[in-house]
Amino acid sequence: MTEQSFSDSNSPFQPPSTQAGRALEKEAHLPLTGWQQEVSKGLEYGLEAAESIHDRSIPTFSRGELPHFAGINTFLKAPYLEDVRKVGEYDVAIVGVPHDSGTTYRPGTRFGPQGIRRISALYTPYNFELGVDLREQITLCDVGDIFTIPANNEKSFDQISKGIAHIFSSGAFPIIMGGDHSIGFPTVRGVCRHLGDKKVGIIHFDRHVDTQETDLDERMHTCPWFHATNIKNAPAKNLVQLGIGGWQVPRQGVKVCRERATNILTVTDITEMGLDAAVNFALERALDGTDCVYVSFDIDCIDAGFVPGTGWPEPGGLLPREALYLLGKIIQNAPVCGLEVVEVSPPYDISDMTSLMAARVICDTMAHLVVSGQLPRKEKPAYIHPAAEPELVEEWR
Numbered sequence: 001m002t003e004q005s006f007s008d009s010n011s012p013f014q015p016p017s018t019q020a021g022r023a024l025e026k027e028a029h030l031p032l033t034g035w036q037q038e039v040s041k042g043l044e045y046g047l048e049a050a051e052s053i054h055d056r057s058i059p060t061f062s063r064g065e066l067p068h069f070a071g072i073n074t075f076l077k078a079p080y081l082e083d084v085r086k087v088g089e090y091d092v093a094i095v096g097v098p099h100d101s102g103t104t105y106r107p108g109t110r111f112g113p114q115g116i117r118r119i120s121a122l123y124t125p126y127n128f129e130l131g132v133d134l135r136e137q138i139t140l141c142d143v144g145d146i147f148t149i150p151a152n153n154e155k156s157f158d159q160i161s162k163g164i165a166h167i168f169s170s171g172a173f174p175i176i177m178g179g180d181h182s183i184g185f186p187t188v189r190g191v192c193r194h195l196g197d198k199k200v201g202i203i204h205f206d207r208h209v210d211t212q213e214t215d216l217d218e219r220m221h222t223c224p225w226f227h228a229t230n231i232k233n234a235p236a237k238n239l240v241q242l243g244i245g246g247w248q249v250p251r252q253g254v255k256v257c258r259e260r261a262t263n264i265l266t267v268t269d270i271t272e273m274g275l276d277a278a279v280n281f282a283l284e285r286a287l288d289g290t291d292c293v294y295v296s297f298d299i300d301c302i303d304a305g306f307v308p309g310t311g312w313p314e315p316g317g318l319l320p321r322e323a324l325y326l327l328g329k330i331i332q333n334a335p336v337c338g339l340e341v342v343e344v345s346p347p348y349d350i351s352d353m354t355s356l357m358a359a360r361v362i363c364d365t366m367a368h369l370v371v372s373g374q375l376p377r378k379e380k381p382a383y384i385h386p387a388a389e390p391e392l393v394e395e396w397r
């Protein structure tokens, strides 16, 4: 595999005016350096294969991508970064937040990070249409999980904010695997600690508004944006909520959206105005007076038929290709400071399809960051302030 040429750039069968034609061309320009390093490392650490194996790039012990069903599953089999003090040495850091004490119906998202990591082994680091090979173009690490406190949302929130602030301030792009959506408040709070006087717009994919102050007397997964938009760096006028609708939207949350003038589009709005118009709406509102955008992707924004493994499944959501299109255009056209994918609950999942959707959202995000030149990072983005501001919001209760 290392020796052969993967492409024939003079293929007469695909006109370059098609996406496929362009994809064939793009692949020809991708290096193989990362792959060759992986093979060499595999042979060194995993020993050369038994004599009967013809392909001498195969080691005895699986050490890397292949075979896809083998190995220790970090996200995309990225290196596990045990010493998180070194996280700034990577372009992207994947982190799990296995917290589901904020759920109000189905639990199980504490297993979300494990589920997403496991099925991420199904993916290669290369995407055909985008012509991106993550292994060749960025450095990625998996820092493992935040130590959450199952019996206590508030203590978990403090842990999450501290962990995300650490990753964010290091300059590594943070990608967060939830966890239920209550983590949206402490993740944004962690980012905001290092924004100084800069501001962040939140683009929120969801069927639910998640804007009420409390639910069942606590700050649950129905509440993150009430509290996040109390932070001066994250104004409610820059909160964009895509895909909202159905029979699970609490009226007290709707009242808050109205009072704070958040920016909501229903699935019907999005399909009637068209995906590109929806993207423009989202970017205009999220970037109005802000310096960067944080993307919070609740997997339940997608129609429940595609994502059964979630806390509050709701029919009538976005099609996967619509959600991925919106996400891609948003990532490519905004300075993005972080991504979270939440509400994946593997115990309710079927054939890993919900976890797979989350893995897809994460991989697509990284690829769009590469295509738009945001990754690899040559220097820390200017919106990252080195000093932490610990007290961003009034004490709650």
Ligand SMILES: [Mn+2]
Residues within 6 Å of the ligand: 181, 206, 207, 208, 298, 300, 301, 312, 343
């Ligand atoms: Mn939701």
